[in-house]
Amino acid sequence: xxxxxxxxxxxxxxxxxxxxxxxxxxxxxxxxxxxxxxxxxxxxxxxxxxxxxxxxxxxxxxxxxxxxxxxxxxxxxxxxxxxxxxxxxxxxxxxxxxxxxxxxxxxxxxxxxxxxxxx
Numbered sequence: 001x002x003x004x005x006x007x008x009x010x011x012x013x014x015x016x017x018x019x020x021x022x023x024x025x026x027x028x029x030x031x032x033x034x035x036x037x038x039x040x041x042x043x044x045x046x047x048x049x050x051x052x053x054x055x056x057x058x059x060x061x062x063x064x065x066x067x068x069x070x071x072x073x074x075x076x077x078x079x080x081x082x083x084x085x086x087x088x089x090x091x092x093x094x095x096x097x098x099x100x101x102x103x104x105x106x107x108x109x110x111x112x113x114x115x116x117x118x119x
Contacts, residue, residue: 009022018030025086029080032073033087036073037094039069
């Protein structure tokens with residue numbers, strides 16, 4: 001297992017299309033927003049699946065998971081020194097990259113220390 005040395009401006013282990021975002025906004029903000037984007041996309045897929053199965057327990061569990069993620073994310077963001085304007089600017093840049101880039105089929109989810117989580 002390779003150990004990464006991750007600093008706030010480190011782009012190690014992240015696809016190069018995201019490097020300018022990390023350099024501008026920092027690894028923590030990038031990680032928070034990319035993880036939120038991926039969690040939202042995953043929740044949307046799960047919601048479709050649960051809806052097709054017509055499973056109320058699944059809907060309840062998914063709603064609880066989404067609420068927990070939102071609370072944790074909000075608590076983390078509240079502790080950071082980020083303005084809403086800066087978060088929105090980063091989110092817009094991230095969305096533009098995600099919409100235009102052809103990414104390698106690997107996860108860019110990051111653990112709390114900023115290390116990539118590989119599947």
